[in-house]
Amino acid sequence: MSGCPFAGNSYLFNLNKLSLEDEKDDKSQEGINKAGKGGLVYGEYLQVRDERNMLKVITRINRISMILKLLVEQFSVLETMTALDFFDFRYYLSPASGFQSLQFRLLENKIGVPQSLRVPYNRRHYRDNFKGQDYELLLQSEQEPTLLQLVEAWLERTPGLDAEGFDFWGQFEVNVVKGLEEEFALLQAKPESEEKDDELSEFQKQKDVLLSLFDEKRHEHLLSKGERRLSYKALKGALMIYFYREEPRFQVPFQLLTSLMDIDVLMTKWRYNHVCMVHRMIGSKAGTGGSSGYQYLRSTVSDRYKVFVDLFNLSTFLVPRHWIPKMNPSIHKFLYTAEYCDSSYFSSDDSD
Numbered sequence: 636m637s638g639c640p641f642a643g644n645s646y647l648f649n650l651n652k653l654s655l656e657d658e659k660d661d662k663s664q665e666g667i668n669k670a671g672k673g674g675l676v677y678g679e680y681l682q683v684r685d686e687r688n689m690l691k692v693i694t695r696i697n698r699i700s701m702i703l704k705l706l707v708e709q710f711s712v713l714e715t716m717t718a719l720d721f722f723d724f725r726y727y728l729s730p731a732s733g734f735q736s737l738q739f740r741l742l743e744n745k746i747g748v749p750q751s752l753r754v755p756y757n758r759r760h761y762r763d764n765f766k767g768q769d770y771e772l773l774l775q776s777e778q779e780p781t782l783l784q785l786v787e788a789w790l791e792r793t794p795g796l797d798a799e800g801f802d803f804w805g806q807f808e809v810n811v812v813k814g815l816e817e818e819f820a821l822l823q824a825k826p827e828s829e830e831k832d833d834e835l836s837e838f839q840k841q842k843d844v845l846l847s848l849f850d851e852k853r854h855e856h857l858l859s860k861g862e863r864r865l866s867y868k869a870l871k872g873a874l875m876i877y878f879y880r881e882e883p884r885f886q887v888p889f890q891l892l893t894s895l896m897d898i899d900v901l902m903t904k905w906r907y908n909h910v911c912m913v914h915r916m917i918g919s920k921a922g923t924g925g926s927s928g929y930q931y932l933r934s935t936v937s938d939r940y941k942v943f944v945d946l947f948n949l950s951t952f953l954v955p956r957h958w959i960p961k962m963n964p965s966i967h968k969f970l971y972t973a974e975y976c977d978s979s980y981f982s983s984d985d986s987d
Contacts, residue, residue: 689887696894703901710908714915721916733909734761737769743940744776746898747783752861752939754931783942786895787865793872794884795962803875806960808849814958815842848874848952865945877949878959895943906936 733739734756753761762773795801822838825831847853854870857863865873873892880889910932919929938944 693891693894700894700897700901707901707904707908710912714912718916735764740773741776745781747781747942748940749861754934783864787869790869790872793875795875796871801963803960804871810958810960811845811954844951863945870945873946874949874952892946896946899941899943903936910936
């Protein structure tokens with residue numbers, strides 16, 4: 636609840652440490668900035684920093700996953716209590732409500748739950764349940780960079796996206812169009828039949844889905860509707876990592892994307908288990924805090940609250956392996972230079 640002893644500043648979410656790069660680096664990076672450091676273009680400098688921090692980032696993301704797993708498992712203990720047992724002491728909980736949990740709201744904000752997609756609580760903003768320092772902490776958490784935003788900035792710097800380099804996206808679009816044309820020719824060569832008509836219908840659906848991937852305006856439209864979360868360039872980077880996940884350069888980034896999806900899955904499981912337990916204990920009654928109880932909680936178990944939904948949807952765009960562009964050997968080269976091999980660069984102010 637809002638009186639939780641761990642809600643103080645000394646205990647308050649050190650998720651800022653999950654930053655994939657310093658905030659000043661993130662703000663100063665726009666494409667590839669030629670105002671370089673020691674001869675490296677700034678975009679490449681940040682890629683080196685990213686890869687230096689990947690082990691620490693994945694370690695902490697996995698730690699979060701383990702904590703969430705423990706929280707999800709606690710419901711199995713609570714569910715051993717009968718509804719009548721709960722009813723015996725429910726009166727003493729009123730008017731407390733899970734909605735008053737400051738830390739849960741801070742966690743949602745830090746991960747990146749969009750404010751515009753939150754389900755209204757009794758037609759009120761979720762911050763209205765907090766006052767004083769708690770209210771200020773929530774405001775601050777909304778203004779700080781979220782995990783989603785940091786991941787987005789990192790994905791936008793995926794090596795190989797730039798047109799003057801490997802140009803993954805340009806080559807991929809050419810290969811997809813060519814592959815679709817070849818598939819269509821094979822289908823057209825088949826004798827006329829009801830089965831052929833069905834296959835052509837399915838092919839057209841697949842074609843529309845794949846070609847929509849290269850329509851940036853459509854992506855921006857879906858972004859404005861809240862159906863996508865990542866920028867267009869970040870989505871390109873995520874898909875590139877997904878396709879080349881077996882390459883040494885992208886194995887660790889792929890593990891990070893997988894771990895981020897694990898967090899979303901565990902948060903959804905927690906919400907779902909909470910819904911089931913509430914339904915079991917109080918049925919369709921109002922919650923102790925005056926909320927609509929089961930009906931409200933059920934509405935939160937949806938993609939509206941799934942932060943990394945774009946990563947889940949990458950599977951929509953799976954293509955045959957031979958459609959994936961062959962990698963340029965230079966993309967495997969790790970961007971190390973002597974200018975960055977100094978003790979201050981390798982040191983760390985914090986540890987796990």
